[in-house]
Amino acid sequence: MIEKTLKEAIAYAKSHLGLKDEDAIYFQNFLLHEFGLKEPYQGEIDEKKIAAYSLPDPIVDSLTEDLVSSGMGPGESQRKATYVMGLLSPTPSQVDEKFASLDKESPEKATEYLYDLSIKNDYIAKSKVDKNIHWVAKYDHGDDLEISINLSKPEKNNKDIAKLLSKNVAVTYPKCLLCEENIGFEGTDSHPARENIRFVPLKLNGEDWFMQYSPYVYYSHHCIVFYKKHVPMKISGETLKAFGDFVDQFPHFFIGSNSDLPIVGGSILNHEHFQGGGHLLPLLISKDKETVYTSKKGSKVSILDFYVTSIKIMGSDKDDVLSLGTKVIDKWRHYSDPDNEIISDDSDGNHSTVTPFMRKIDGQYAVYLVLRNNRCSKAYPDGIFHAHPEYHHIKKEGIGLIEAAGLFILPARLKRESAEVEEAVSMDKKDYLAKYPDLVSFEGMIDEMKATHETSEAYINKVCQGILKNVAVYKDDEKGQEGLHKFIKETFHE
Numbered sequence: 001m002i003e004k005t006l007k008e009a010i011a012y013a014k015s016h017l018g019l020k021d022e023d024a025i026y027f028q029n030f031l032l033h034e035f036g037l038k039e040p041y042q043g044e045i046d047e048k049k050i051a052a053y054s055l056p057d058p059i060v061d062s063l064t065e066d067l068v069s070s071g072m073g074p075g076e077s078q079r080k081a082t083y084v085m086g087l088l089s090p091t092p093s094q095v096d097e098k099f100a101s102l103d104k105e106s107p108e109k110a111t112e113y114l115y116d117l118s119i120k121n122d123y124i125a126k127s128k129v130d131k132n133i134h135w136v137a138k139y140d141h142g143d144d145l146e147i148s149i150n151l152s153k154p155e156k157n158n159k160d161i162a163k164l165l166s167k168n169v170a171v172t173y174p175k176c177l178l179c180e181e182n183i184g185f186e187g188t189d190s191h192p193a194r195e196n197i198r199f200v201p202l203k204l205n206g207e208d209w210f211m212q213y214s215p216y217v218y219y220s221h222h223c224i225v226f227y228k229k230h231v232p233m234k235i236s237g238e239t240l241k242a243f244g245d246f247v248d249q250f251p252h253f254f255i256g257s258n259s260d261l262p263i264v265g266g267s268i269l270n271h272e273h274f275q276g277g278g279h280l281l282p283l284l285i286s287k288d289k290e291t292v293y294t295s296k297k298g299s300k301v302s303i304l305d306f307y308v309t310s311i312k313i314m315g316s317d318k319d320d321v322l323s324l325g326t327k328v329i330d331k332w333r334h335y336s337d338p339d340n341e342i343i344s345d346d347s348d349g350n351h352s353t354v355t356p357f358m359r360k361i362d363g364q365y366a367v368y369l370v371l372r373n374n375r376c377s378k379a380y381p382d383g384i385f386h387a388h389p390e391y392h393h394i395k396k397e398g399i400g401l402i403e404a405a406g407l408f409i410l411p412a413r414l415k416r417e418s419a420e421v422e423e424a425v426s427m428d429k430k431d432y433l434a435k436y437p438d439l440v441s442f443e444g445m446i447d448e449m450k451a452t453h454e455t456s457e458a459y460i461n462k463v464c465q466g467i468l469k470n471v472a473v474y475k476d477d478e479k480g481q482e483g484l485h486k487f488i489k490e491t492f493h494e
């Protein structure tokens, strides 16, 4: 019954969201008005039990169930529940104040506060995220990768993302999911309700930014740092300067950005933003293959022993590290090496960019630059340095920063398809296709598993490694490594 659930929601907010006793009746009356009720629930509720909740799910689930049984549609009920959680959360300015005061004690305490609040007010759907499948892939040759099957996020394809960037979609409010105007927004059928989002202001490279957490948290403390203005993503030396300010303020977090071009970038290219967090992605802990340059100020440039082509710059002089990183970005943007299929500019425009990361290691600054190119060819219409067609049944989406750094986010459909494939291995082709017609694109996988007797997980591990090798602009062979050294030489020694 909705009256009872609302009373429980108030009790929950008092014990988990910092709602003060003095404000409780005030918000109770707002909720009565919102739901067209004459008076609050008069019966008892179990406040002790509510205080022991570690997640908001019992409250949110009761709210949506009550609303659905009163005749509201499921989407609208979900949005209404978000409205209640947002109303009962501290206001944005209260969050800013608390974050700032904790930040003076320690940045870890501040980021932890915002993370915990975002879970407790249901912005991060923690229970859904916990259901995602996650494992570590180990190999005889090469670094471990992390692989997850994400059950909460829809799959997008590269063509849709490119269209979003070029079409200048009709102006809506808010303009996109990363605009400041999302705060408190009630949501529509096509735009999620955001009454419960909370973010805090940051100053990076002299400009206004905000930090929030990702509702999908792909890894621990997965944060999103977004620019105050709705402007397209642009990777340059300025990006690295903003990164430098971020890691100075939050030395326990890494920061990274998707590239600024389709295919090799993320799903939102029209609003400048970064992603970071408290988890060390495989790229960020991979070893140096060789040191290729040392600056006068002692910064060391190395090639990483990782699947994608990545250059690391590390040193204690921040300006020196940033300027060496900028050199790589500027040089790579218009650098061509046709012997290795790398062409930076043609009639379709610019194809070369980087996926940058930065973190602090023992007080030193470390910049990681993954060289990217998004050119397509007749043989590879979805991208020469993108997952090749033989892998599309596993992953077709663009390889953004998280995947380029070795954490794969695979689509939800794979949970069902893997189970079907495991079953199909002991069946004849015509029988499994009759039972599961969508396995038609999995024939190669099934044949291979029949021959090798490996599990679907082992097969997926191989595919993910193969995809990163596709993404490498310089292959791990003589021609590729020669080309990479030539690029390094022209960047640092001339």
Ligand SMILES: [Zn+2]
Pocket: 175, 176, 177, 178, 179, 180, 229, 230, 231, 270, 271
């Ligand atoms: Zn925006």
